Amino acid sequence: MRNPLSERITDIPFSGIRKFFDIAAEMKDVISLGVGEPDFDTPWHIRDEGIYALEKGRTAYTSNAGLKELKIEIAKYLKRRFEVTYDYEKEMMITVGGSEAIDMALRAMLNPGDEVLIPQPSYVSYMPCTVLANGTPVIINLKEENDFRLTAQELEEAITPKTKILVLPFPNNPTGAIMERRDLEAVAKVVIEHDLYVISDEIYAELTYLDEHVTIASLPGMRERTVLINGFSKAYSMTGWRLGYACAPEEILEQMLKIHQYAIMCAPTNSQYAAVEAVRNGDEDVKKMREEYNGRRRYLVKRLRDMGLNCFEPYGAFYAFPCIKQFHMTSDEFATRMLQEEKVVVVPGTAFGECGEGFLRISYAYSLSKLKEALDRMEGFIEKIK
Amino acid sequence: MEMREKILTYIEKNSRVDLRDLAVMLDMDEAIVANEMAAMEAEHIICGYHTLIDWEKTSIEKVNALIEVRVTPQRGRGFDSVAERVYNYPEVNAVYLISGGYDLLVTLEGKTLREVAQFVSDKLSTLDSVLSTKTNFILKKYKDHGTVIAKPQNDERMLVSL
Numbered sequence: 001m002r003n004p005l006s007e008r009i010t011d012i013p014f015s016g017i018r019k020f021f022d023i024a025a026e027m028k029d030v031i032s033l034g035v036g037e038p039d040f041d042t043p044w045h046i047r048d049e050g051i052y053a054l055e056k057g058r059t060a061y062t063s064n065a066g067l068k069e070l071k072i073e074i075a076k077y078l079k080r081r082f083e084v085t086y087d088y089e090k091e092m093m094i095t096v097g098g099s100e101a102i103d104m105a106l107r108a109m110l111n112p113g114d115e116v117l118i119p120q121p122s123y124v125s126y127m128p129c130t131v132l133a134n135g136t137p138v139i140i141n142l143k144e145e146n147d148f149r150l151t152a153q154e155l156e157e158a159i160t161p162k163t164k165i166l167v168l169p170f171p172n173n174p175t176g177a178i179m180e181r182r183d184l185e186a187v188a189k190v191v192i193e194h195d196l197y198v199i200s201d202e203i204y205a206e207l208t209y210l211d212e213h214v215t216i217a218s219l220p221g222m223r224e225r226t227v228l229i230n231g232f233s234k235a236y237s238m239t240g241w242r243l244g245y246a247c248a249p250e251e252i253l254e255q256m257l258k259i260h261q262y263a264i265m266c267a268p269t270n271s272q273y274a275a276v277e278a279v280r281n282g283d284e285d286v287k288k289m290r291e292e293y294n295g296r297r298r299y300l301v302k303r304l305r306d307m308g309l310n311c312f313e314p315y316g317a318f319y320a321f322p323c324i325k326q327f328h329m330t331s332d333e334f335a336t337r338m339l340q341e342e343k344v345v346v347v348p349g350t351a352f353g354e355c356g357e358g359f360l361r362i363s364y365a366y367s368l369s370k371l372k373e374a375l376d377r378m379e380g381f382i383e384k385i386k
Numbered sequence: 387m388e389m390r391e392k393i394l395t396y397i398e399k400n401s402r403v404d405l406r407d408l409a410v411m412l413d414m415d416e417a418i419v420a421n422e423m424a425a426m427e428a429e430h431i432i433c434g435y436h437t438l439i440d441w442e443k444t445s446i447e448k449v450n451a452l453i454e455v456r457v458t459p460q461r462g463r464g465f466d467s468v469a470e471r472v473y474n475y476p477e478v479n480a481v482y483l484i485s486g487g488y489d490l491l492v493t494l495e496g497k498t499l500r501e502v503a504q505f506v507s508d509k510l511s512t513l514d515s516v517l518s519t520k521t522n523f524i525l526k527k528y529k530d531h532g533t534v535i536a537k538p539q540n541d542e543r544m545l546v547s548l
Contacts, residue, residue, distance in 0.1 A: 295412065368400070
């Protein structure tokens with residue numbers, strides 16, 4: 001029989017966490033700090049709207065770009081929260097999570113050979129999606145000494161005549177790093193100078209603990225060269241609803257919409273109705289969850305530092321990214337041993353790029369008591385291997 | 387948020403939190419948190435630290451009732467003196483002054499139906515200012531003090547995700 005598979009697909013490796021998932025799934029009494037989604041349930045008033053929508057029989061397709069009502073609310077929200085204005089009719093589409101938006105944006109913008117700058121450590125989909133879109137990924141290794149922020153110099157050094165897109169994944173999964181206004185301004189200057197486009201994945205925009213999140217699209221000259229990606233998963237604890245959105249200049253957006261129309265049709269209708277309620281009346285929920293995350297964040301970072309680990313202050317998302325280089329083990333060995341010996345799951349930094357070597361991603365999307373127990377075990381493990 | 391509000395918001399749901407952890411989470415000095423809490427106890431802002439128990443899961447029998455009480459307010463003291471007479475009974479859990487069709491809402495805990503009935507007929511109804519009572523027995527508690535007790539929540543997330 002002929003090989004049924006596409007080489008382009010088979011050349012892409014599986015994600016590095018499958019192994020951990022498989023080991024952990026076989027064990028009892030495992031405590032996981034390895035989850036990349038909120039521990040809160042979707043606030044009830046949002047779920048309630050989802051139920052109402054079903055009761056009213058709102059079960060048909062929406063328009064390809066998404067429910068008008070929802071897009072209007074998102075446009076208001078973006079103005080209110082992040083000072084960016086988008087025409088909801090021409091510059092916005094509702095997607096199946098932020099993930100789909102990343103894929104669509106890359107596919108709509110890349111020609112074979114175009115280079116995409118991907119700062120790492122970062123979420124795992126940028127590289128494969130770039131490859132699938134015929135682009136060439138170029139990695140920028142972010143450094144702990146810069147608090148894992150992207151500097152103008154690092155950007156400048158990675159640019160070639162073929163560079164077309166910069167992916168900007170902040171607030172960042174897995175490091176918890178953020179980019180403040182001045183960091184973004186420096187990057188924007190280089191982007192404009194070299195006539196690049198930015199795909200800004202701001203799915204964690206609501207979860208920052210220093211100042212309010214700044215979107216690069218709000219900086220002068222950047223709106224016309226930015227695809228802004230956000231969604232409902234992290235801010236409103238709506239991961240399973242699979243709902244995100246993309247905002248971009250009309251020229252880009254209409255091509256993204258073409259792919260979406262053929263590949264997806266529309267985002268889930270029920271989720272879209274629930275999301276109207278989220279974005280209209282959810283600010284208070286977001287605030288409460290952010291407060292709660294922030295408390296756990298401080299607790300986690302303090303515990304890690306008390307264990308003698310070097311841990312830079314993560315001001316975004318819900319992860320800490322401590323350094324474990326002092327133990328002379330790879331991240332993978334450390335995580336595997338800690339899982340086997342103490343039954344605690346963390347994700348090795350290398351799952352998010354080679355430069356994650358020597359680091360662990362620890363999620364604080366857990367109750368304080370869970371965090372505490374897991375960290376007690378981790379402390380015991382560190383005592384043992386010291 | 388004010389410092390006190392932050393402390394209260396947290397301990398309202400987690401009264402057993404370690405003071406040191408609380409201080410870390412709120413980004414405050416531990417001594418300051420301890421002082422504030424002591425002060426709020428003295429000022430009776432913090433009135434107690436309780437445990438939420440689902441007695442139904444134990445073998446211990448409890449009967450809970452909500453009693454609507456209509457009373458005659460007293461000159462000069464309004465409802466306060468009759469409320470005081472009622473809340474001093476140890477079997478009374480809570481007494482609220484209510485707007486609407488009746489005056490006091492009294493919640494009561496007894497061992498048996500008869501015990502509750504006896505309290506109402508012998509003690510509560512016989513008070514001079516009590517005009518009438520209406521006793522509602524609680525059949526099942528679904529949620530109490532902001533916590534769903536009918537079914538425990540499980541973490542249904544995958545163990546690892548990116």
